[in-house]
Amino acid sequence: MDIKIKIEEISAKLLKYQYHYYVLADPIVSDNEYDRLFDQLLDIEKKYPELTQKNSPTKRVGSDLDNTFAEMEHSVSVLSLDKEYTGEGITKWVDKISAGSDMKAEYVVEEKLDGASIVLYYKKGILETALTRGDGVRGNVVTENVRTIGQIPLVLPEEIDIAVRGEIFIKKSEFERFNKKFENKYSNPRNLAAGSLRNLRSSIVAGVPLNMFAYEGYYKNGKGHVEILSDLKALNFPVNKNLALFSGDKNFLDQMKKELPGITTGSVDKIFDYIENHTKERDKLDYDIDGLVIKVNGIALREELGETSHHPRWAIAYKFDSPAAETILEDIAIQVGRNGRVSPVAILAPVQIAGSIVARATLHNQEYIDILELGIGDRVSISKRGDIIPAVERVIEKDEKDPSIYKIRSDCPFCGTEFVKDGAHHFCKNTECPERLRRSIVFFVAKGQMDIDTLGEKTIEFLLEKGFIKSIPDIYSFDQNKLLGEEGFKEKKIDNIKNSIEESKGNDFATVFTALGFEGIGKVAVSDLIKNGFDSFDKIREAAETGDIELFSDIPGFGDITARFLIEHFSDKDKLKLIDDLADAGLRMRAEERKNPEEEQVFAGDIWVITGSFENFNPRSIAAEEIEKRGGKVTNTVTSKTTHLLAGPGAGSKLDKAEKLKIKIINEKTFIKLLKP
Ligand code: IVH
Numbered sequence: 001m002d003i004k005i006k007i008e009e010i011s012a013k014l015l016k017y018q019y020h021y022y023v024l025a026d027p028i029v030s031d032n033e034y035d036r037l038f039d040q041l042l043d044i045e046k047k048y049p050e051l052t053q054k055n056s057p058t059k060r061v062g063s064d065l066d067n068t069f070a071e072m073e074h075s076v077s078v079l080s081l082d083k084e085y086t087g088e089g090i091t092k093w094v095d096k097i098s099a100g101s102d103m104k105a106e107y108v109v110e111e112k113l114d115g116a117s118i119v120l121y122y123k124k125g126i127l128e129t130a131l132t133r134g135d136g137v138r139g140n141v142v143t144e145n146v147r148t149i150g151q152i153p154l155v156l157p158e159e160i161d162i163a164v165r166g167e168i169f170i171k172k173s174e175f176e177r178f179n180k181k182f183e184n185k186y187s188n189p190r191n192l193a194a195g196s197l198r199n200l201r202s203s204i205v206a207g208v209p210l211n212m213f214a215y216e217g218y219y220k221n222g223k224g225h226v227e228i229l230s231d232l233k234a235l236n237f238p239v240n241k242n243l244a245l246f247s248g249d250k251n252f253l254d255q256m257k258k259e260l261p262g263i264t265t266g267s268v269d270k271i272f273d274y275i276e277n278h279t280k281e282r283d284k285l286d287y288d289i290d291g292l293v294i295k296v297n298g299i300a301l302r303e304e305l306g307e308t309s310h311h312p313r314w315a316i317a318y319k320f321d322s323p324a325a326e327t328i329l330e331d332i333a334i335q336v337g338r339n340g341r342v343s344p345v346a347i348l349a350p351v352q353i354a355g356s357i358v359a360r361a362t363l364h365n366q367e368y369i370d371i372l373e374l375g376i377g378d379r380v381s382i383s384k385r386g387d388i389i390p391a392v393e394r395v396i397e398k399d400e401k402d403p404s405i406y407k408i409r410s411d412c413p414f415c416g417t418e419f420v421k422d423g424a425h426h427f428c429k430n431t432e433c434p435e436r437l438r439r440s441i442v443f444f445v446a447k448g449q450m451d452i453d454t455l456g457e458k459t460i461e462f463l464l465e466k467g468f469i470k471s472i473p474d475i476y477s478f479d480q481n482k483l484l485g486e487e488g489f490k491e492k493k494i495d496n497i498k499n500s501i502e503e504s505k506g507n508d509f510a511t512v513f514t515a516l517g518f519e520g521i522g523k524v525a526v527s528d529l530i531k532n533g534f535d536s537f538d539k540i541r542e543a544a545e546t547g548d549i550e551l552f553s554d555i556p557g558f559g560d561i562t563a564r565f566l567i568e569h570f571s572d573k574d575k576l577k578l579i580d581d582l583a584d585a586g587l588r589m590r591a592e593e594r595k596n597p598e599e600e601q602v603f604a605g606d607i608w609v610i611t612g613s614f615e616n617f618n619p620r621s622i623a624a625e626e627i628e629k630r631g632g633k634v635t636n637t638v639t640s641k642t643t644h645l646l647a648g649p650g651a652g653s654k655l656d657k658a659e660k661l662k663i664k665i666i667n668e669k670t671f672i673k674l675l676k677p
Contacts, residue, residue, distance in 0.1 A: 011053065022238075054126075079310060082311040094268070107247075115167040117132065120166070122164070124161065125160055148206035153235065157236060175188075175189040214229075217229070225295055243264070279320065292317070324353055325383075327382060329392070331376055342365075344406070345362055346360060365425045369405065379399075459497075472516075473584070476585035510591065516575075528555055529555065531634075538590070549563045599631075606643045608624075608627050609634070
């Protein structure tokens with residue numbers, strides 16, 4: 001058989017199977033049969049690369065080649081939506097349109113998906129280009145990534161030229177599963193969806209559970225919006241079935257019900273009721289929506305109403321969340337952290353939100369800026385995440401004079417070293433960067449760490465400037481008397497400084513360790529280390545020297561990333577010297593034994609694991625405390641070193657393992673007896 005025809009045949013089958021699997025969620029062949037065909041096509045494509053089609057179903061798995069996100073002009077106008085926050089606002093909007101036109105207005109209400117906007121361009125039924133919204137005129141070409149999304153048809157059943165707007169999103173349930181695998185590093189489904197679209201490797205994007213709903217179609221037609229949606233469905237696009245149509249024409253409503261099963265219908269005066277009801281249903285959905293969109297259905301009326309330079313007059317968003325605040329992004333400052341990580345910070349025209357004035361907000365990294373498509377001079381919307389942390393949520397209006405997207409500079413503004421990109425962030429890798437040093441000293445003395453409250457940020461800056469200190473250990477060795485005579489330093493103040501520095505030497509090991517501010521090693525990691533026997537710098541150093549990551553990664557709650565950080569830090573000569581110098585200064589280098597002198601140390605040397613539930617020890621940490629008070633240690637995993645398993649009802653695999661290892665198993669009653677003197 002002609003190879004070309006064979007390729008076409010297999011491709012057509014696979015595309016059909018993909019459509020049933022991804023869009024209809026109703027597979028029509030077994031996984032085996034699908035894989036067999038898929039592999040067959042891959043084999044042929046490998047042999048005849050020149051015959052491989054751009055839209056081959058094998059492209060769903062993406063490639064490892066770096067994408068470049070070229071920009072391209074949109075050929076349809078991709079406006080954003082005007083918005084209202086109240087039901088009255090929406091009712092007024094509807095009334096105004098209905099009253100102002102000779103045509104009978106019909107309305108559609110759709111869910112406003114909270115994801116990433118996409119425009120798909122098809123020529124003769126073949127996906128040519130996928131563009132992000134960009135600044136509304138030009139978008140980024142993200143075609144290769146979009147091809148990996150199973151729900152998006154690569155080839156349409158009809159050879160038509162069409163542009164389709166839609167939203168790429170991630171289901172809440174799938175986000176949770178996915179995020180767990182990555183130690184919850186993604187903040188929400190929207191950012192993961194938008195970030196994935198711009199991921200440089202489409203093979204990675206292929207692994208992200210992206211979905212899509214198509215909500216606008218642009219092609220030659222004289223129809224209404226719901227008919228277009230029905231056409232989009234027939235063209236194999238996924239269309240959201242939570243949709244409502246309001247019209248005075250009952251026949252029309254009945255006809256549309258047949259074409260789009262699941263659609264809610266009603267007369268125009270029922271729009272508000274629907275909005276109210278559907279808003280209540282919002283939390284039951286397995287995807288995030290941030291509002292509803294009310295659209296005029298008739299295309300002729302849409303054309304009559306027209307659009308402003310930003311919004312169509314024929315649609316409006318009903319937004320759930322009360323307005324945060326709008327302001328202008330005046331500048332972006334570049335901060336370099338103690339570990340060299342670069343953080344761009346938004347400098348905002350001060351604006352009041354929920355009772356306080358916000359003038360700055362972190363922008364995290366270049367990726368975050370790219371996703372927002374943010375530039376200096378833009379009008380932006382600011383919120384307070386969790387009611388506390390100010391965040392730039394989105395661009396409301398690009399700066400007309402300069403609509404460019406901000407790019408982080410290539411070198412460190414404090415030391416001139418070229419930034420290095422590592423993952424999503426830029427880093428200043430110069431360990432002697434004066435800003436990194438300043439930040440690490442400020443962190444070390446801060447409240448929550450060594451808590452040397454007489455050394456505020458200003459004083460530290462002064463000491464650095466004058467050359468009194470050049471490193472953290474210098475805090476403990478510089479001659480404080482030299483401060484006498486410097487402006488603002490009277491004897492009393494110097495005494496206070498001396499005293500608080502001296503006092504800080506009494507801080508425990510965990511505090512000293514945390515105050516070093518080693519990347520990835522915060523309070524929780526330090527406490528886990530100590531609990532698991534790594535209770536001195538010496539012990540950690542010894543373990544790190546073996547390079548055996550499992551020594552640390554086995555610690556419950558740790559994982560490979562923290563373990564790798566530890567090994568890296570404790571193999572770094574500068575950091576080891578820092579620790580040695582602090583030891584010389586008299587700081588605590590090991591944890592005090594956790595003993596309670598009032599209790600007899602009956603569990604000394606024992607290693608306990610606790611599993612199941614208990615009547616008298618709820619939470620289980622109460623039992624752990626009792627064991628530790630008596631000199632015992634509590635760990636999370638049963639190993640050959642475990643001496644006792646305290647087991648209550650509901651104990652699972654830990655009990656099985658302990659039985660196998662012949663470890664003493666203690667129930668609650670016996671345990672209470674053991675606690676009694
Ligand atoms: S219609 C010209 N319908 O909301 C009208 N937009 O500010 C085009 N969105 O960037 C928009 N769900 O990404 C429309 N059902 C929906 C939508 C929707 C989400 C997003 C879209 C757009 C933004 C509007």
